[in-house]
Amino acid sequence: MxxxxxxxxxxxxxxxxxxxxxxxxxxxxxxxxxxxxxxxxxxxxxxxxxxxxxxxxxxxxxxxxxxxxxxxxxxxxxxxxxxxAARCPRCSMHIATREQRWRGGPSAQWCYICGRSRRRVWPFQYVLKPETWDGEYHDDGGGPSSVDSIADWWRDLTFKNWKKRHRG
CATH class of the missing domain: 1.20.1440 (de novo design (two linked rop proteins))
Structure with missing residues (x-):
């Protein structure tokens, strides 16, 4: 982008x-x-x-x-x-800008929590116009796979915090 x-x-x-x-x-x-x-x-x-x-x-x-x-x-x-720093408009987590293989980080250009692509994400969109999220991982085409139990636990915790912020 x-x-x-x-x-x-x-x-x-x-x-x-x-x-x-x-x-x-x-x-x-x-x-x-x-x-x-x-x-x-x-x-x-x-x-x-x-x-x-x-x-x-x-x-x-x-x-x-x-x-x-x-x-x-x-x-x-x-x-x-x-x-x-690009933050995901769905879950407000950081979307990596490049591959982080040597640190074991997430794949580039994808949110590792909800699977959202960095494409068509504009600055401060997570605050000004956030997207709805159902707490599940949605592979938008090429994101990291969701097979790790730690990733599932982290996603569940992030979704609970997301529901607290978007209550009402």
């Missing part, structure tokens, strides 16, 4: 590059590239947020920041977070 990289990840990287290039400390600018762009390219949201905030804090501690670069850092962090 082109909307996430085109409207969130690339502008976030450009804004972060602009914020980092306003630094007067050369080595801090060189740290930004591997510390921020690599997690964004790999789809690691937690590492991305930690490294982006770490660069901002380092610049604050070194008195090398102004209001413009602080705002650019905050906006870039927000754009990158939205671009990397």
């Amino acid at each position: 082109i909307i996430y990289p085109a409207f969130f990840i690339l502008p976030g990287m450009f804004l972060l590059f602009g914020a980092a290039s306003s630094s007067h400390i050369a080595w801090l600018f060189l740290i930004v590239i591997p510390a921020v762009f690599l997690p964004a390219a790999l789809g690691q949201l937690r590492l991305l947020v930690i490294s982006t905030i770490g660069v901002l804090v380092a610049r604050l501690l070194l008195n090398d920041i102004n209001a413009v670069s602080a705002v650019l850092h905050i906006v870039a962090t927000f754009l990158l977070m939205v671009g990397v």
Whole structure:
């Protein structure tokens, strides 16, 4: 899906590059590239947020920041977070953006709880226009299989929480 990289990840990287290039400390600018762009390219949201905030804090501690670069850092962090994290509109769980074979994670582009595809999921859809869910796994064509008892337990727990949120 082109909307996430085109409207969130690339502008976030450009804004972060602009914020980092306003630094007067050369080595801090060189740290930004591997510390921020690599997690964004790999789809690691937690590492991305930690490294982006770490660069901002380092610049604050070194008195090398102004209001413009602080705002650019905050906006870039927000754009990158939205671009990397897609949440399922059915069950509000995270839909993986890439294969995570070495960690044993879910298949890319599919919600591992309800089977929803990432296709036609727009940012904040899980809040603004959530979809109904019956608590079952629906294979929308290529998602991970539901043969694990732990996955069934997790799906049941997620559905109970979903019913509490959507009561009424």
